[in-house]
Amino acid sequence: MKRRLLLPAVLCALALLLPGLLAVLTREHTDTDTRYITDEQGRALFLHGFNTSGSAKDDPDRLPWITEEDVRTEYDLMGTNFVRLLVQWQALEPERGTYDEEYLDAVAERVDWYADLGYHVLIDMHQDLYGRYTSPSEHSGNGAPEWATHNDGLRVESQEQWELVYLEPGVMRAFDHFWNTTGENPGLMDDYAEAWRHLADRFADEPAVLGYDLMNEPFGGSLQGPDFEAGPLAELYRRSMERIREVDQDTWIFVEGQAVGVNWGFPSALPHLEDPREGEPRIVYAPHVYPLPMDLGQAYEGGTGETVDASIDVWSDSVRTTAERLEAPIVLGEFGLDMSGPGAERYVERMLEETERMSSGRAYWSNDHDGWGPWADEDLTPGPLADVMDRPYPRAVAGQPQEIGYDPGRKTLQVSWAERAGVDGPTEVYLPADAVPDEGELDLRTDAEWDADWDEELRILSVEIRGAEPGDEHTLTIVPGSG
């Protein structure tokens, strides 16, 4: 699917955001800035998985296509440990104040399918184009229920490029009412925050639910950039967090900047947010990345590949600057492309390398049968993406990670960490079948005692260190065996 954006809008975005961009490029990012999502044992988690699924947007039940068996197939093929699970406000709260418990039961059932295989689940309150009710005629919107949609009868015409529907008068107006830019519907943001409280109350005691992604790819309507992100968007996040923390003190809260410009690499103006929970904050910065050159139809190859690389470097700097401001770990919520294009596999590998360099989790967009996903057909025959995503990675590190590096040429993974007081459990690494070391050939540089265990079924290597002192460093190097 070739994707082109309205060039004037792009040039306008460039002009508006360039000063901030240049400021970003001069910053240094040190390892001490790196923060991590931790589990109940204090281990640093590395999340690797998919958005599941784009098909949920138009499904009559607003649910993803997968079955319990399909989750097992995904695990067996790629060893993922993370899912960004799409849910919709319109399905959760079809009438104002009336919540569909059967829908939440269906979401909970899917959470269980992932929980049974040790996945971490991020519940994504998904929207694109505000919702499907901004115009009487069908278009590609999903998200907000009809009762929360006010477009004042303005037109919404379908466009050859779906993104341009965001600029249609009826869609712009619906967003302007939601963000209270019009001043005529001041309660919608509170309704949204209340819906989050209801959902969080349902999943507060579900250990597999790691996080809540408060809004997918926010769009400010008439408000753009800092006026939007530091204004009503930050306010929506504050109100949603406040209500979530009334019922759920522990689930991590994932926040995104606006999609326009930030998905391409421009710095987000999201301000620091306070987490009302007792103890350490649990806020995650969850950007998306869709490099502008590729959005404009360029392929990741040759000279345009170098342009995309430069664009990714800028994106990475911008993301780390925003994460430092938020004092938050990073999880890349979306990255992806049409796998039929030239250089597609190499682009995905580039983004996997980048997230490892950033110590960031990642969720590929998406787990669908649309040429972007890992499947060659409806029978789940693996496509080229499946092999790229089946990659060694540390699922959990029992200390402060120092460096994560994977050499695809030698299929060798190196994980180094420092012992940290209060952290229990083993360091766990997922290994594809062709990356498993020979028996007894594990290279672990440490001064402490240690044991290793190999789970053949789940292909998880667990390394338990004993008797180390805080600050002691360990380096695990896993070289594939000859078998």
Ligand SMILES: CN(C)c1ccc(C(=O)NC[C@H]2N[C@H](CO)[C@@H](O)[C@@H]2O)cc1
């Ligand atoms: C003009 N606006 C507001 C806009 C333009 C383009 C995207 C986009 O491509 N997003 C990338 C992918 N993310 C969604 C799901 O979250 C997918 O449908 C897009 O391909 C988003 C917003």
